[in-house]
Amino acid sequence: MIIDRYLVGTRLRLRRADLSDGGRELKLTQKVPIHHPGAVQGMITNTYLSPAEYDLLASLPAAVLSKTRLSVPPLGIDVFDDPLHGLVLAEAEFATDEEAQSFVPPPACVAEVTNDARFTGGCLAEASRQEVLGWLSEYGIRPE
Template structure:
């Protein structure tokens, strides 16, 4: 018998549709000159939930996603179980009516040797903030860090998307001053 037929009861972040991601995040001192594939991302963190509504735009093409991120270990922000559902525009517009905190950024791909980073350049009140992320097999993976990578902020909750979206103007100013 199919495992899912027997084990139908699931908790958020568990089951065959939840993908485990282990990421590390770093501040960047400047935008690397050799990035590619820019895409504009608008994230809407739904109030009172672990849900995120995402709109990704490249030229005239748009992709809509509804996502849940759950930390298997609440004290370990580097690892999350992520479940995505792809939406059409009508579904996106319906969910967009929910109260949410918004975060806008341009994401680019940065290839460094055999490693692929994504670099997020934030907009609006977070203009000037540059973060590089890389997905790794585990959080302790040794990684050569090229310039212009600065301090690692993986374990600093202030650099998670949900926190950045909900931060007050004073909290955002402190983040930008780092």
């Protein structure tokens, strides 16, 4: 289980991730996007936190997003909890630009949203279920 807290008025994300070995990862992340089309990663800075540091930062106002992450290399597959229950997004990470450009999504992938900023975590955390359903309909996806 991953709980992301997008700190209001910042580009910062506070994450609590429960690990499969029973441990917990607590970190503060800043993502600075690079405005290039396609699968290009921006700059990411992570700071790992103690429980006391996490608790202090978790007291700040934030938009919250909860999900379960599955690993199917090279994909990380996020299965979202309420209010976005039913939304499943996959993200691939690569060591080189060539690997990223040659990646072919599996047939089960129904829409490519890499260049759609509405599907970033910070935007999803602030979106209503109805907004997300509207965005999906633009891709021809009509949930049951």
